Amino acid sequence: MLITCLADLADKTTCPRLVIKVGSSLLVGKDGPRRAWIEALIAEIAAARTRGQDIIVVSSGAIALGAATLKLDKGGRGSLADAQAAAAVGQIALSGLWAELLAKHGLTAAQLLLTLDDLEDRRRYLNATATLTRLLDAGAVPVVNENDSVATQEIRFGDNDRLAARVAQAARASAVLLLSDVDGLYDRNPADPAAKLLPLVKGVTAEIHAMADSGSASGLGSGGMTSKLQAAEIAERAGIALVIANGTHEAPMARVMQAGIGTLFLPHPGKNGRKAAARKAWLGGRLRLKGALVIDAGAAKALDGGSSLLAMGVSQVEGEFLRGDAVAIRDGAGVVIAHGLAEYDAGECAALIGKHSRDHADLLGYAPRSAIVHRDQLVLL
Ligand code: GLU
Numbered sequence: 001m002l003i004t005c006l007a008d009l010a011d012k013t014t015c016p017r018l019v020i021k022v023g024s025s026l027l028v029g030k031d032g033p034r035r036a037w038i039e040a041l042i043a044e045i046a047a048a049r050t051r052g053q054d055i056i057v058v059s060s061g062a063i064a065l066g067a068a069t070l071k072l073d074k075g076g077r078g079s080l081a082d083a084q085a086a087a088a089v090g091q092i093a094l095s096g097l098w099a100e101l102l103a104k105h106g107l108t109a110a111q112l113l114l115t116l117d118d119l120e121d122r123r124r125y126l127n128a129t130a131t132l133t134r135l136l137d138a139g140a141v142p143v144v145n146e147n148d149s150v151a152t153q154e155i156r157f158g159d160n161d162r163l164a165a166r167v168a169q170a171a172r173a174s175a176v177l178l179l180s181d182v183d184g185l186y187d188r189n190p191a192d193p194a195a196k197l198l199p200l201v202k203g204v205t206a207e208i209h210a211m212a213d214s215g216s217a218s219g220l221g222s223g224g225m226t227s228k229l230q231a232a233e234i235a236e237r238a239g240i241a242l243v244i245a246n247g248t249h250e251a252p253m254a255r256v257m258q259a260g261i262g263t264l265f266l267p268h269p270g271k272n273g274r275k276a277a278a279r280k281a282w283l284g285g286r287l288r289l290k291g292a293l294v295i296d297a298g299a300a301k302a303l304d305g306g307s308s309l310l311a312m313g314v315s316q317v318e319g320e321f322l323r324g325d326a327v328a329i330r331d332g333a334g335v336v337i338a339h340g341l342a343e344y345d346a347g348e349c350a351a352l353i354g355k356h357s358r359d360h361a362d363l364l365g366y367a368p369r370s371a372i373v374h375r376d377q378l379v380l381l
Contacts, residue, residue: 003015017056020055057098064076064086119166122323244265291320293316310357314352342373
């Protein structure tokens, strides 16, 4: 079921998995972490978990926190070296804070430091997906930030908006909630008394970009509308809903989901109107086939039933591909029945095919993956 209104974000059927991005200015004030506000947000996160929703947090604030500790001026953003040093110091406090306050609700925090490259490179994308999925299955709350201390590009305000959209894509979330200090997207500069908040956006068009350019930007510590629209575009293409909402109020999630205040960007419905179709189109867009796997009748039947491709059911490996490359999956008669991203390179596949999963660790000499092609990275044709 697709998300069509803000209330759907609180529904575990329409929104089983939600990514919440929290901006620096919400987390860190003049005197350090805004503990009471974070505690209130975590109470809302715990309530969502009780409703049966998976929550992933994307938390900014490392640079702001570290800059205060190191007494760096310009909020630690005077130079790249300052920002990277500040992040290294601040990240410890930031993760510690999330861990401590989530634990009060019996929730386990898990820290993931990613770069945008990690989520755009196919191999590392698979690793991030597997780790996030495993953490959520184990009941943890992943708390993600950009790995600022090693990011090679300039750290920009708003990087975490796009990171949140990419994380949602990797974790197959239903929606992303970007909490910052604006109510949402306005049709013109919000300082203009005639400005109206847009409750719903169907497609990030040139017209929508023009509205953001008209100065619908927020204050310090936020990436403004531009990075939020970039995030909305990533989410839209991946079939994921995205909401821009104001986090400066007490209980910001309720303000979005109950009072309905915010801008909802609808996901692209895909060719035949289903979220799955949008995901397929996105996966399909990456598919330049590097090889093929020939499978037996049992495996073909299993794939049809929605299972992953296991090594047991593969009889032949063709081509030179790397982990994360797209491969064709053919049946014995030569009919291509699926495309998918390989969890192993061609050599490893050749070593594993026909072998039972319990023997994989010995054959490889390291911890094996759960499948040759995971069902989430597979498109049946
Ligand atoms: N990763 C940065 C931090 O933790 C924030 C980036 C952003 O403003 O989006 O301070």
